Amino acid sequence: MTDLTAPFDRRQMLALAAIGGAAAALPASAQTPTDPGAQHMGDMMAIPADAPKIAMLVYPKMVALDLIGPLTVFNILRCNVMLVWKDKVPVSTDVRLPITATHTFDEVPTNVDVLFVPGGRMGTVDCMNDPAVMAFLADRGSRAKWVTSVCTGSLALAAAGLLKGYNATSHWQVADLLPRMGARHVDKRVxxxxxxMTGGGVTAGIDFGLTLAAHLKDEEAARRVQLIIEYAPEPPFRNGTPQEAGPKRVAELTGRTPWMDAQVDAAVNAAAKRLGIAA
Known part of the structure; x- marks a missing residue:
């Protein structure tokens, strides 16, 4: 079996990049090789028995990129990834690309190496208000080696009581709400x-995934994954943070969603009350 942490040639790199996020979600029958080349790729992507177990929550109205960035990193790293929800009915996402859970809450092992929650404001609000989701996160998070999120996913972790007394971050539009649920907001990308381990908004998912990869394996393994996905961002505009965008653009954007903001605020208040945190 090929070891991803060992050096490999350019063809292997390109092949891994091409199938990065897809193989983990396919049923076993769909991954059955039909030729020697497919057999070789199957061997390369086989999940080792001691691979880290990663439970990644998926839920209706989530932001797909929050999941796909880290998922691609973990898949190339050959982790044992479980996409988790209450059932296996495809859930909606912001880009109208449905995602189907591979495991229900009951099918997730009691102990996992990583618990991960992606973001999506209104979907996050629904999770924060859902006792079954909160119970699952609180239970698995109490034993997970790593409790993690990207974007507004940190609000769900906080609502489940998993960030009390911890430094954390979130999408810039909601990060200031974290202290109301017992966390300390730190304005950093990861x-x-x-x-x-918490990541900022959406695109921070790749930074988060690579950072966690270095902890799950080592820095050299994470560097190889970064090279495989050619992650060398050069944004066309310096407009990706409130500081770069400036107060006028920030005000224009934040003023567009008063109803959504009120729903988030109400969910945070309810969570703080459950957690016994004074307003």
Missing amino acids: VIDRNR
Whole structure:
């Protein structure tokens, strides 16, 4: 079996990049090789028995890229990835690309190496208000080696009581709400506090995934994954943070969603009350 942490040639790199996020979600029958080349790729992507177990929550109205970035990193790293929801009915996403869970809550092992929650504001609000989701996150998060999120996913972690007393970050539009649920907001793209790792908004998912990969394996393995996916961002505009965009653009954007903001605020208040945190 090929070891991803060992050097490999350019053809292997390109092949891995091409199938990056797809193979983990396919049923076993769809991955059956039909020729020697497919057999070789199957061997390369086989999941080792001791691979880290990663439970990645999927839910209706989530932001697909919050999931896909880290998922691609973890798949290339050959982790044992579980896409998790209450059932296996495809869930909606912001880009109208449905995602289907591979495991229900009951099918997720009691102990996982990583618990991960992606974002999506209104979907996150629904999760925060759903006792079954909160119970699942609180239970698995109490034993996971790493409790993690990207974007507004950190609000769900906080609502489940998993960020009390921890430094954390979130999407810039909601990050200031974290302290109301017991977390300490740190304005960084990826924040690590003991076994909590949280990423900022959407595109920070790749930074988060590579950072966690270095902890799950080592830095050299994470560097190889970065090279495989050719992650060398050069944004066309310096407009990706409130500081870069400036107060006028920020005000224009934040003023567009008062109803959504009110729903998030109400969910945070309800979570703070459950957690016994004074307003």
